[in-house]
Amino acid sequence: MTMSLTKPAMRGLLAKRLRFHLPIAFGLSLIAAIAFKYAVTEPRNKAYADFYKQYDATKEFNAMKEAGIFESVRPSGE
Amino acid sequence: MLLIHRMLATRAFRLVGSRALSTSICLRGGHGVAKVEDYALPAYFDRRESPLPDIKYVQQLSPDQTSLKEKEKGSWAALSKEEKISLYRISFKESFAEMENGTGEWKSVVAGVFFFMGFTGLVVLWQRKYVYGDVPHTFDPEYKQKEVQRMLDMRINPVEGFSAKWDYEKNTWKK
Numbered sequence: 001m002t003m004s005l006t007k008p009a010m011r012g013l014l015a016k017r018l019r020f021h022l023p024i025a026f027g028l029s030l031i032a033a034i035a036f037k038y039a040v041t042e043p044r045n046k047a048y049a050d051f052y053k054q055y056d057a058t059k060e061f062n063a064m065k066e067a068g069i070f071e072s073v074r075p076s077g078e
Numbered sequence: 079m080l081l082i083h084r085m086l087a088t089r090a091f092r093l094v095g096s097r098a099l100s101t102s103i104c105l106r107g108g109h110g111v112a113k114v115e116d117y118a119l120p121a122y123f124d125r126r127e128s129p130l131p132d133i134k135y136v137q138q139l140s141p142d143q144t145s146l147k148e149k150e151k152g153s154w155a156a157l158s159k160e161e162k163i164s165l166y167r168i169s170f171k172e173s174f175a176e177m178e179n180g181t182g183e184w185k186s187v188v189a190g191v192f193f194f195m196g197f198t199g200l201v202v203l204w205q206r207k208y209v210y211g212d213v214p215h216t217f218d219p220e221y222k223q224k225e226v227q228r229m230l231d232m233r234i235n236p237v238e239g240f241s242a243k244w245d246y247e248k249n250t251w252k253k
Binding site for chain 2: 044047048051060063064067068069
């Protein structure tokens, strides 16, 4: 116990922590965003594009009309 | 008479930390003052945040302990290891390691939590049988079937959701 201990760091503690953690935080956030884009939004956009590529609005309307769900226009039978 | 009483009172107060005070009546200035209660006196407690309690743990020293205290007034190098430990135990009840030890109380707590969850389950079952009335007619299987058919007719969520899973050509669910 005769030698004196080294003086601990008194300043710049937050700066040191930020220098370490901020790049990691930004990097992880970026990765999360990119992963979400390619795992979720891209398939979703593609699904919508494919759906509407072969979509015939009139045909769908007539099918729905015959099913009898509309109130303004009834199926052809009635 | 009053002077003697005052002297006794001051002498008594110099012994602060001794439990012998607990049941004595303090007289000051000739008036009777309220009895000093146990809880009003300095207490001993083992706590990490205040490592030196207000009073020593052992208040009434046995003859061995008294002689040890006398020896303590001399050179500490002369004390053996056991004597040092005895002196420590006179002043303190538990060491830091001992007081930090977990109590295992969490096991009782978790057990109690599970027990009451189970009891609540029984209460819910009883309620379902004896308290609640019938569900609405909209829960009948026939009604539900008509509901599903109507949702498919309306093309609910045709891109990624409900109707997307139905094959309109073959009139069946997609594999």
